[in-house]
Amino acid sequence: MFKKILIANRGEIAVRIIRAAKELGIKTVAVYSTEDKESMHVKLADESICIGSAEAQKSYLHLFNLAQAIVNSKCDAVHPGYGFLSENPTFVRVCNDLGVKFIGPDAETMERLADKSVVKQILADNGIPTVPGSKGSINDENTLIETAERIGYPVLLKAAWGGGGKGMRVVRDRDELISAYNSAKMEARASFGREDIYLEKFIEHPRHIEVQVLADEHGNVIHVGERDCTLQRRHQKLLEEAPSPVLKEETRKRLHETATEACRVLGYKNAGTLEFLFDGENFYFIEINTRIQVEHPVSEMVYGVDLIKEQIAIASGEELSIMQSAIVPKFHVIECRINAEDPEKFYPSPGRIKNLYLPGGPGVRIDTAVSCNSVISPYYDSMIAKLIVRGSDREEARKRMLRCLDEFVIEGIKTSIPFFKKILTSDRFINNNYDTNFIDKEFLGKP
Ligand code: MV4
Numbered sequence: 001m002f003k004k005i006l007i008a009n010r011g012e013i014a015v016r017i018i019r020a021a022k023e024l025g026i027k028t029v030a031v032y033s034t035e036d037k038e039s040m041h042v043k044l045a046d047e048s049i050c051i052g053s054a055e056a057q058k059s060y061l062h063l064f065n066l067a068q069a070i071v072n073s074k075c076d077a078v079h080p081g082y083g084f085l086s087e088n089p090t091f092v093r094v095c096n097d098l099g100v101k102f103i104g105p106d107a108e109t110m111e112r113l114a115d116k117s118v119v120k121q122i123l124a125d126n127g128i129p130t131v132p133g134s135k136g137s138i139n140d141e142n143t144l145i146e147t148a149e150r151i152g153y154p155v156l157l158k159a160a161w162g163g164g165g166k167g168m169r170v171v172r173d174r175d176e177l178i179s180a181y182n183s184a185k186m187e188a189r190a191s192f193g194r195e196d197i198y199l200e201k202f203i204e205h206p207r208h209i210e211v212q213v214l215a216d217e218h219g220n221v222i223h224v225g226e227r228d229c230t231l232q233r234r235h236q237k238l239l240e241e242a243p244s245p246v247l248k249e250e251t252r253k254r255l256h257e258t259a260t261e262a263c264r265v266l267g268y269k270n271a272g273t274l275e276f277l278f279d280g281e282n283f284y285f286i287e288i289n290t291r292i293q294v295e296h297p298v299s300e301m302v303y304g305v306d307l308i309k310e311q312i313a314i315a316s317g318e319e320l321s322i323m324q325s326a327i328v329p330k331f332h333v334i335e336c337r338i339n340a341e342d343p344e345k346f347y348p349s350p351g352r353i354k355n356l357y358l359p360g361g362p363g364v365r366i367d368t369a370v371s372c373n374s375v376i377s378p379y380y381d382s383m384i385a386k387l388i389v390r391g392s393d394r395e396e397a398r399k400r401m402l403r404c405l406d407e408f409v410i411e412g413i414k415t416s417i418p419f420f421k422k423i424l425t426s427d428r429f430i431n432n433n434y435d436t437n438f439i440d441k442e443f444l445g446k447p
Helices: 011-023 040-044 063-073 089-097 107-112 116-125 141-151 174-192 249-266 296-303 307-315 394-407 417-424 438-443
Strands: 004-007 027-033 047-052 077-079 155-159 169-171 197-201 207-215 221-233 236-242 270-278 283-289 332-339 355-357 364-368 383-391 409-411
Touching: 004 011, 004 063, 011 027, 011 040, 011 307, 011 364, 011 383, 027 040, 027 063, 047 063, 063 089, 077 307, 089 107, 116 155, 116 197, 116 249, 116 283, 141 155, 141 174, 141 197, 155 174, 169 174, 174 197, 207 249, 207 307, 221 249, 221 296, 221 438, 236 296, 236 417, 249 270, 249 283, 270 307, 296 307, 296 332, 296 364, 296 383, 332 394, 332 417, 383 394, 394 417
Parallel strands: 004 027, 004 077, 027 047
Antiparallel strands: 155 169, 155 197, 207 221, 207 270, 221 236, 236 332, 270 283, 332 383, 355 409, 364 383
8 A cells, every 4th residue: 555645646636635635544754836835634634734825736737847846746646636637647747757656547548548539439339339430530521421321310419529518519410511611620739639529419408427436457347326417507517416306226236236247348447427318218328438527426425435545545455345236325415516616697706705614414414625815816716515315315405504504604605506506406306307418408597
């Protein structure tokens, strides 16, 4: 097992990783920007190293400064968290060159899975259900037109090296196709440095359901259930729940088996998430995420597992400590991402927290790095806390979440708490009658 882990991240996920490491008796090194000098993750770590100024490019994304911190700290492993360099194969190679273990998949796997259209093709060739679409990326307009005709409109253009919905274009008829293709290519090149575009059948009203997997270096692969992430705003997940309230048991079982099979086909190692769309009847693979995700606590609270400890154990060469037969859902769980933003307009609301009271009680978990007097920086994302609750069923979880949102006091900044109160009391949410368009197209009435 590792002696010292450097956490190449900040905020609540850095605190989360430090907690897991401490429970394993592993020393921790926090890295921080000048903006984060007084942050919680710095206080909780055994050691801390300043890696640069506030802008992420000059600190949390600065490969050289991180490399220096890795060397100076004499750590033997690095956990990247999510975001920043967590899916950057160059960072994995830097860790390998410095003789420290990157807690995640290896660089070669990351590179092999970076092109979403290639991943889809590999899985389709191995019998995994994927959204019907092009065979890999599309390089010329004739293939584009032919593929769209074959698939049938509406189609969705996607950036093969993209993420978070950037470079996506819905095309409803032939006349829009070429211009949409060219503008998607331009946006993909500008955002990701790669203009490869692939095409899929557009699924109009999907649920967005992802499966958590764990795979060790000894060929063991398990799933840790699914998470329903359908409630999103402009590709930002707002609320996640598990088990998905729209899956029949038989479908759920097939989804889990499909995800573990896909993981084996791809030779994936460590913690990963496979994203699917569900159209009410069938599910289709869309992409794989090669990092621990923001919403991992949802799975931890349904099944009583510690995914970060599992990641660390896998990276240290241990066999998975959890048997698939032990993965039995015990609760219904809902997570709300509490952001420092205006609850109507959603623009960020940085500033200092003047007063803070965190909810508690049975079945309540809060993952946060803020405390009273914390300053919410405009330099980083606006998520200040994850409020995760479990209940014996969905209704108990929903009522418990509402009780916690009522109890939650954050004064000095605006937060999205009022937004969640409205969502959780809406008929559409209560009756599971919504899809990925609900927030953008209906609830907020804005595209
Ligand atoms: C889709 C889709 C419908 N049809 N693909 C891709 C990025 C991932 N995070 C969500 N993505 C989607 N892919 C096909 N063929 C719907 C989504 C999607 C979504 C799309 C637009 C706006 C918000 C969305 C929220 C969840 C899923």
